[in-house]
Amino acid sequence: MNFKFIVNTPMGLEKVVSEEIKSLGLSTELENGRVYFNGDEKTIVETNLKLRTVDRIRIILGDFEVKTFDELFEKVKALPLSDVLGPNAMFPVTGRSHKSTLYSVPDVQRITKKAIVEHLKDAFKMTGKLPEDGPRYKIDINILKDRAILTVDTSGDALHKRGYRVGQGEAPIKETLAASMLKLANYDGTNTLYDPFTGSGMIALEAAMMARNIAPGSNRSFDSESWDIIPEDLWTQLRTECEEQADYDKEVKIYATDIDSDMIKIAKKNAEEVGLDDDIHFGVLDIHDLDHVDEHAQIITNPPYGERIGEAKAVEQMYAKIGELMTNFPSLNVYLMTSNKEFEQIVGKKATKRRKLFNGYIETTFYQYWGVK
Known part of the structure; x- marks a missing residue:
């Protein structure tokens, strides 16, 4: 299956992140604070295990213009969500909205969640409440200037959590x-x-x-x-x-x-x-x-x-x-x-x-x- 991925980067580090992604044989597109690339299931695994400079690897489920809640519901529900989420998927929804007609983030999250529920019930012929007792799929809906990007997080805990930090000082860098x-x-x-x-x-x-x-991800797990x-x-x-591939003997x-x-x-x-x-x-x-x-x-x-x-x-x-x-x-x-x-x-x-x-x-x-x- 082919996916489009997005990683958010701190301002000023887009090129650093892009070069690291390209070192895995992938092509990238850059925006301010974002890097995009395409890949498959192997890409999900490889990027999570190997990338050192990014915090999360997200799959873009949808990228569309939206100005009303009805439109948000219908456009989310129409996405091929069941290609990724299973019938027992646990999918918490987070949201952000900036300079957009739909400015109420709680309502944006609620409508998005409802649309995903209805899509999965139709796709898997289910009735009643979804169990949500399976694997976690962290969903995020980000609306900027009426452009909505719906993503699912493949990483789980942020990738800066390598699994080795057992202690820290007052102001550690990631x-x-x-x-x-x-x-x-x-x-x-x-x-x-x-x-x-x-x-x-x-x-x-x-x-x-x-x-x-x-590999920075060799000592941890992923959603x-x-x-x-x-x-x-x-x-x-x-x-x-x-x-x-690790060279433990290198001086x-x-x-x-x-x-x-x-x-x-x-x-x-x-x-x-x-x-x-x-x-x-x-x-x-x-x-x-x-x-x-x-x-x-x-x-x-x-x-x-x-x-x-x-x-x-x-x-x-x-x-x-x-x-x-x-x-x-x-x-x-x-x-x-x-x-x-x-x-x-x-x-x-x-x-x-x-x-x-x-x-x-x-x-x-x-x-x-x-x-x-």
Whole structure:
């Protein structure tokens, strides 16, 4: 069966996500905050297991213009929903509406749910209340400027939940954002990686998995694993392929440090969960005590932003230390995300490239400094 897929992306990361999807042999179309691609049942399995930079893989069930609730009901009911959903499907419906005639989200959800119920009852010759005691199919109806997109989520829990994070600090970055930063830095495990503000270890862990080609979804389950449209042996086959393609013997040098000893304990526990605790050099270290880096090393990090009261001066001193390292080690490459607009002035050097990124709802800049080759 052929499907059209959609993944929503943080603004500024559409191309990063698109390139990763294309690496699986798929063609993509881009919109602001969205990437589209086509595929089949194997695509559902492969993208969920292998994609590092996306949060959910959704199938588009319908894409249509709508301005009345009657129209919404009829257009949803007419979609080939039973090609995907079975008779006992459990299908919670979420909804959003923006700049549209149908602005009441609860009503949009209710009408959509009712239309799906009527479609399934007709398709499977059922009467009365649907059981909804089978596999989960999370439905979403998103209406923007009277254009409705109805999707079903193949992933279940968001894909940043790799299954290894057993602890975290106050403001951890998502695994998917950490992976995107690594992709932007062209990290492949060849050069030594330093994260001097490692926190709970997300960047270091994603780097180790990426360098060794360990599939990010290998340690978790997905809603679509229990769907009738996907043969069970397809999941087994592709999980086995992922395991065979992983290079557990590849030598990587990753130094993940933090001034907070409690955070290092948490980072180590997370690494143990995914079996990488012996492959990452964790340590308690103040950035000011980092006095050596390897040739052509990469610092890829998400430092404090200095937004809390009383933090600004200390954070500026940390940033100045990064500038000092770049001066003392000309081959050093730095990739750093912060909301601090004065970063370049503080380090005394203009970035090679800059890119706007969002860390959750915080607008940041991803500063890229390329060292001497």
